[in-house]
Amino acid sequence: DCSAYLKLCNKNGHYKYILQRILSSSVSSHWPCPKRKYSYKNKECCLEEEVEFTQLAADYKAVNLGQGFPDFSPPSFVQEAFCKALNGGFSMHQYTRAFGHPNLVKILAKFFSRIVGREIDPMEDILVSVGAYQALFCTFQALIDEGDEVIIVEPFFDCYQPMVMMAGGTAVYVPLKPVCCGPVLSSADWVLSPEELASKFSPRTKAIVINTPNNPLGKVYQREELQMIADLCIKHDVICISDEVYEWLTYDGTKHVKIASLPGMWERTVTIGSAGKTFSATGWKVGWAMGSGHILKHLKTVHQNSVYHCATAAQEAVAVGFQREYDVFGTEESYFHQLPIHLHEKRLRLADCLKSVGLKPILPQGGYFMIADISNLNVDLTDPSTKDEPYDYRFVKWLIKEKGLATIPVSAFYSPEHRNEFQKYIRFCFVKEDTTLQAAEDILRQWSDSK
Amino acid sequence: MDSWRTVKVLQREKICNMYRIVFLNDKMASIKHKNAKRIEGLDKNVWVAFTSVAADPSIVNLGQGYPDIPPPSYVKEGLAQAAMVDRLNQYTRGFGHPTLVKALSKVYGKVYDRQLDPFKEILITVGGYGSLFSTMQALVEEGDEVIIIEPFFDCYVPMVKMAGGKPVLIPLRLVGYSADWVLDQKELASKFNSKTKAIIINTPNNPIGKIFSRSELQAIADLCIKHDTLCFSDEVYEWLVYKGHEHVKIATLPGMWDRTITIGSAGKTFSVTGWKLGWSIGPDHLIKHLQTVMQNSLYTCPTPLQEAVGQGLLREFELMGKPDCYFTSLALELEGKRDRMAAMLRQTGMTPVVPEGGYFMIVDVTALNQDLSHMGDDEPYDYKFVKWMIKEKVFCFQFEKYIRLCFIKQESTLDAAEAILKSWNKG
Numbered sequence: 001d002c003s004a005y006l007k008l009c010n011k012n013g014h015y016k017y018i019l020q021r022i023l024s025s026s027v028s029s030h031w032p033c034p035k036r037k038y039s040y041k042n043k044e045c046c047l048e049e050e051v052e053f054t055q056l057a058a059d060y061k062a063v064n065l066g067q068g069f070p071d072f073s074p075p076s077f078v079q080e081a082f083c084k085a086l087n088g089g090f091s092m093h094q095y096t097r098a099f100g101h102p103n104l105v106k107i108l109a110k111f112f113s114r115i116v117g118r119e120i121d122p123m124e125d126i127l128v129s130v131g132a133y134q135a136l137f138c139t140f141q142a143l144i145d146e147g148d149e150v151i152i153v154e155p156f157f158d159c160y161q162p163m164v165m166m167a168g169g170t171a172v173y174v175p176l177k178p179v180c181c182g183p184v185l186s187s188a189d190w191v192l193s194p195e196e197l198a199s200k201f202s203p204r205t206k207a208i209v210i211n212t213p214n215n216p217l218g219k220v221y222q223r224e225e226l227q228m229i230a231d232l233c234i235k236h237d238v239i240c241i242s243d244e245v246y247e248w249l250t251y252d253g254t255k256h257v258k259i260a261s262l263p264g265m266w267e268r269t270v271t272i273g274s275a276g277k278t279f280s281a282t283g284w285k286v287g288w289a290m291g292s293g294h295i296l297k298h299l300k301t302v303h304q305n306s307v308y309h310c311a312t313a314a315q316e317a318v319a320v321g322f323q324r325e326y327d328v329f330g331t332e333e334s335y336f337h338q339l340p341i342h343l344h345e346k347r348l349r350l351a352d353c354l355k356s357v358g359l360k361p362i363l364p365q366g367g368y369f370m371i372a373d374i375s376n377l378n379v380d381l382t383d384p385s386t387k388d389e390p391y392d393y394r395f396v397k398w399l400i401k402e403k404g405l406a407t408i409p410v411s412a413f414y415s416p417e418h419r420n421e422f423q424k425y426i427r428f429c430f431v432k433e434d435t436t437l438q439a440a441e442d443i444l445r446q447w448s449d450s451k
Numbered sequence: 452m453d454s455w456r457t458v459k460v461l462q463r464e465k466i467c468n469m470y471r472i473v474f475l476n477d478k479m480a481s482i483k484h485k486n487a488k489r490i491e492g493l494d495k496n497v498w499v500a501f502t503s504v505a506a507d508p509s510i511v512n513l514g515q516g517y518p519d520i521p522p523p524s525y526v527k528e529g530l531a532q533a534a535m536v537d538r539l540n541q542y543t544r545g546f547g548h549p550t551l552v553k554a555l556s557k558v559y560g561k562v563y564d565r566q567l568d569p570f571k572e573i574l575i576t577v578g579g580y581g582s583l584f585s586t587m588q589a590l591v592e593e594g595d596e597v598i599i600i601e602p603f604f605d606c607y608v609p610m611v612k613m614a615g616g617k618p619v620l621i622p623l624r625l626v627g628y629s630a631d632w633v634l635d636q637k638e639l640a641s642k643f644n645s646k647t648k649a650i651i652i653n654t655p656n657n658p659i660g661k662i663f664s665r666s667e668l669q670a671i672a673d674l675c676i677k678h679d680t681l682c683f684s685d686e687v688y689e690w691l692v693y694k695g696h697e698h699v700k701i702a703t704l705p706g707m708w709d710r711t712i713t714i715g716s717a718g719k720t721f722s723v724t725g726w727k728l729g730w731s732i733g734p735d736h737l738i739k740h741l742q743t744v745m746q747n748s749l750y751t752c753p754t755p756l757q758e759a760v761g762q763g764l765l766r767e768f769e770l771m772g773k774p775d776c777y778f779t780s781l782a783l784e785l786e787g788k789r790d791r792m793a794a795m796l797r798q799t800g801m802t803p804v805v806p807e808g809g810y811f812m813i814v815d816v817t818a819l820n821q822d823l824s825h826m827g828d829d830e831p832y833d834y835k836f837v838k839w840m841i842k843e844k845v846f847c848f849q850f851e852k853y854i855r856l857c858f859i860k861q862e863s864t865l866d867a868a869e870a871i872l873k874s875w876n877k878g
Binding site: 067072073082083090092095133137141142144145159166167267268280281284304306307309311312 | 484485486487488489490493494496515518519520521522527530531534535538539542543577578580581584609610613722723724725726727728746748749751753754755
């Protein structure tokens, strides 16, 4: 197949670059031309990487700490709720309300009204989606136009960039960076430079995307940091897209703060949540977008013209789960209290093991993941098949093949502009059964003993 | 008018020399909070408008196309079992859970009489609706024309528009004594030109229930091949085919496999519309673009539901062609309901169009000569008729002088409808 860049001048005198790829299809040369948004697909997309490395991990029978989902079951009360739902009459198997099953939106509104500190309207201010992923999709499709700029904080969950592109927007990146002095041992030490952030806002900026707790770093933005972002959003009249799927997973007493609860922010924030991450049931694909009705209505338009409904029984089960959590909120019985405690220890254990082999973990304040600095390790990465790849990619492949341990390279979470500066970290997921983590520890201990 | 507290003038860009006015009111109504252009005008939706009315339990709902009969028990049990397996509560393969895509390749391999690659030629989506969306987003571009046959399932037009395409409509028309709804061949040919990217067909058709015959599909295929266009074939009701009719897949006609995306639905197949699972089947050089859309919009569909549908399909595969097969038994059950509904309507003086497939029936209401002048005079007759029917406690949908009724309903629902219709006769 051949590719060509065409430079076109549109009627406003602005140049538009279109990449056209003509497929070598035996049927025709005039179609199908995929839209430019898909032609220019960032080949080093993390999910693709996850798929590629998953295959490699399977081939080498590696212990898999790469994939970002639990290998344990959801809590029993939520599994029981699902079983009850699917035995609960014909309506559980037929279409429900398009913008969200009534039981679910009502309990989400009730639950989050208490947290955000305002009355959230279940019918106007909430859209239920097929996972947080689809909520993000609806948000970008609804609000981003050709030429709009969207600020993305790096490292970022990889789908933000292609989604911005698909909506015709331009991604503008601003990196979190480790503070230059002192030991860098926690995700709290990775910060935004206020001057650098402010410089990224322009008259074309439509939105900024933040993710807290962050994937892959695990950073939980403090109130002051969010206030700084909020001030800029208000000053430049920008929408804030706040991906908070890991909101219940914070450690060491760190508090998750919702930027939508800051003054002046409810009207301009879309907050994204996930039942999959909340209840360790990622395969249910139930998520939501929450925000002021005047913005949410546009997300609803995208939703009603793309998937229209989400699965009924899963929504009912999530609603029951949230009702239970509402009733026991703040008590020891709450899953939102128990899960982070459970994961807190796993996180520390893994960090200790990583240190023992000379890796330098960045202890996350929240989320599912931990990144570790690999620069101190001198391993032989002369595998010819990985010669031209970034250092962390080569290291990850070496780790799978030579040690049987699977992880994800962190440079995949960076923009092409900044990728080269962040090639010395790899990402581990610690939301795994003890047996999995034990197997990983055994590998690391053997490695350490052999040094 | 709401309180305008302050008017603030902003100079937007020096080059464009445009001025934006930002009005500050209680909700900070900002220019920037406006919708993106791609969804302009797509916010209205007839279902959203009427479903709140239909939610009234005293109203007999024959409007929306979903069953009030239960799904087969083994399908529900399959889901309960899947939900008990830890791994099946976590993410699965993005383009489709392996159990499901392999089952589909088996079932449809038999139907198409060809080897289907489960990983490259099948994509699992959020319902037939999601399949349509992936198809349009993947393959329709700014300026493309897409031919749509009227009457059509309402989402086709907004989806084409959202993808930047231009809908080109052509109606099915009633001809002859047999009251067949057909396309005028000259008219159809005239709709194709160099800008035509695709034609959308829906067979069995919603709302009419027409099943396109082999020769009708061949005529469409000939035009697709002549003009080198794609065909998007919405076949969600493919198993609901009544005696004397045959569902033909346009993708099986010569020269059509390479240019056709065929859409199917677990919801319609197993009477589980609330599971929202569907699939697109086609050649890998087209499916790969739908997969790209999937990867950038949803990433993956729910796992336990896919597992259950996969298991259900494997069971049906063994029974295909036998009376026990749900695809056969459901069609038989619905044929009875179809005939019952047609009889009910005739007794009221209305003329039903007896469908060849699907679970809708359209009815010509002109004979009723219903006086709707008391319903207000600024709306089309059919909108007023639907509202009148709702007041009379029966909910349905409408176009022109027809209303559409859904008959995949349990006997007690049909009994209730019959009682209401009989009362009109007396009135």
